[in-house]
Amino acid sequence: MAPKKNIVILGAGNAGIETAQGLSKALDPNEWSIKLVSDRPFHLHYLALLRTVVTEDGGFAEKAINPLDRIFQPGRPGEVVVGNATSVQDGVVNLEDGRQLPYDYLVVATGTTWAGPLAFPKSVEAKDKWIADWREKFRVANDIVILGAGAVGIELAGELKHYYPNKNVTVIHGDVLPMNTTYPDKFRRRIVERWEALGVKFVLGDRGSLPQGDYTFITTEKGRTIKADLVVPTWGGRRNTAFLKSFDPSIVTTEGNIRVLPTLQVPLSNGKTNVYAAGDVIDWPEQKQLAKIPSHVGVVVPNILASIQGQKAPKVYGGFMEAILLPAGPSAGVMYLPLLWGIMFGDWVSSMLKAKTLFVQKAQALTGYP
Numbered sequence: 304m305a306p307k308k309n310i311v312i313l314g315a316g317n318a319g320i321e322t323a324q325g326l327s328k329a330l331d332p333n334e335w336s337i338k339l340v341s342d343r344p345f346h347l348h349y350l351a352l353l354r355t356v357v358t359e360d361g362g363f364a365e366k367a368i369n370p371l372d373r374i375f376q377p378g379r380p381g382e383v384v385v386g387n388a389t390s391v392q393d394g395v396v397n398l399e400d401g402r403q404l405p406y407d408y409l410v411v412a413t414g415t416t417w418a419g420p421l422a423f424p425k426s427v428e429a430k431d432k433w434i435a436d437w438r439e440k441f442r443v444a445n446d447i448v449i450l451g452a453g454a455v456g457i458e459l460a461g462e463l464k465h466y467y468p469n470k471n472v473t474v475i476h477g478d479v480l481p482m483n484t485t486y487p488d489k490f491r492r493r494i495v496e497r498w499e500a501l502g503v504k505f506v507l508g509d510r511g512s513l514p515q516g517d518y519t520f521i522t523t524e525k526g527r528t529i530k531a532d533l534v535v536p537t538w539g540g541r542r543n544t545a546f547l548k549s550f551d552p553s554i555v556t557t558e559g560n561i562r563v564l565p566t567l568q569v570p571l572s573n574g575k576t577n578v579y580a581a582g583d584v585i586d587w588p589e590q591k592q593l594a595k596i597p598s599h600v601g602v603v604v605p606n607i608l609a610s611i612q613g614q615k616a617p618k619v620y621g622g623f624m625e626a627i628l629l630p631a632g633p634s635a636g637v638m639y640l641p642l643l644w645g646i647m648f649g650d651w652v653s654s655m656l657k658a659k660t661l662f663v664q665k666a667q668a669l670t671g672y673p
Contacts, residue, residue, distance in 0.1 A: 309332075314543070314584075320346065321600040335380050340396070341383060342386070348662070349593070352367060352423070357462045358438065411581075418540070424645050442453045449472065451537040460631075461498060464502050465632025509525045514534060551573070559584065566620075572610070587620070589625065626639060
């Protein structure tokens with residue numbers, strides 16, 4: 304019998320899991336081995352993690368963080384490998400513990416590393432302590448300052464004001480409006496209006512930094528003094544792609560994104576076409592959002608299957624509309640759809656679509672833990 308061929312998928316976020324599952328359903332277990340590599344033994348559903356670190360309400364710690372032992376269906380090809388990829392060679396992934404994983408196809412879906420409360424540790428025990436520690440920090444603080452008004456900072460401020468309405472919450476952001484220019488000013492102003500109605504204070508067009516040692520206030524770049532007993536960084540994340548630079552430095556941008564063709568194949572300098580990328584790591588002019596991942600997977604999976612059959616890649620990625628829904632706790636929020644003149648929705652729609660459940664049921668279904 305001929306030896307099995309190998310597909311290695313780096314990253315067990317949604318992009319990695321959905322890609323692995325799609326390939327597993329289609330390939331013969333007698334001919335193919337699929338290894339899904341994760342640097343932790345559980346899946347993190349990031350959409351629900353801010354609420355998870357703020358409160359035990361809703362039991363999100365049990366719903367949004369699930370083991371990886373049910374990713375693959377019995378009898379189908381697929382194995383989860385817990386380990387950290389440190390480098391890639393042509394045809395081999397090297398793990399931190401010395402293991403080497405050969406591949407005929409490689410999919411990089413290693414996602415983003417975050418600062419502050421989303422910088423979850425990698426062991427189960429440390430993860431549980433992380434959640435407990437952040438909940439206690441938020442519980443005892445009275446004057447909370449959030450650095451950054453991207454989606455993470457905005458949503459965290461909303462969660463805090465919902466569960467701790469009497470605490471002072473201030474958001475500092477370098478731009479004159481929250482979020483970025485992907486979204487129209489009218490929507491960005493709507494965020495300010497709705498969050499201010501909840502009691503959140505904004506300091507816009509200014510910047511702050513993490514204070515050292517004990518502190519009771521911070522001073523912004525423009526000299527404004529803000530009372531603070533807890534300062535939380537929520538600035539943009541960093542792509543987990545440094546391990547690729549020794550393999551082919553031409554494929555990693557200065558921002559850490561991976562260059563891709565519309566087929567989501569990585570244009571390797573050696574001319575090979577067996578490496579793909581999906582999820583946050585792709586260098587594409589779009590916001591990094593969970594909603595875009597099915598469209599990435601819908602390109603990567605059929606293109607790999609076509610390549611296996613010696614066929615031309617049938618799918619290309621054309622981007623995805625820049626809609627967004629920002630919860631402010633389970634019963635409030637704002638939503639923007641880039642349709643017609645740009646449609647905005649408020650609390651009721653936000654709560655019904657996302658804010659109440661944060662899509663945890665999808666994470667549970669993905670991991671087999673409904």
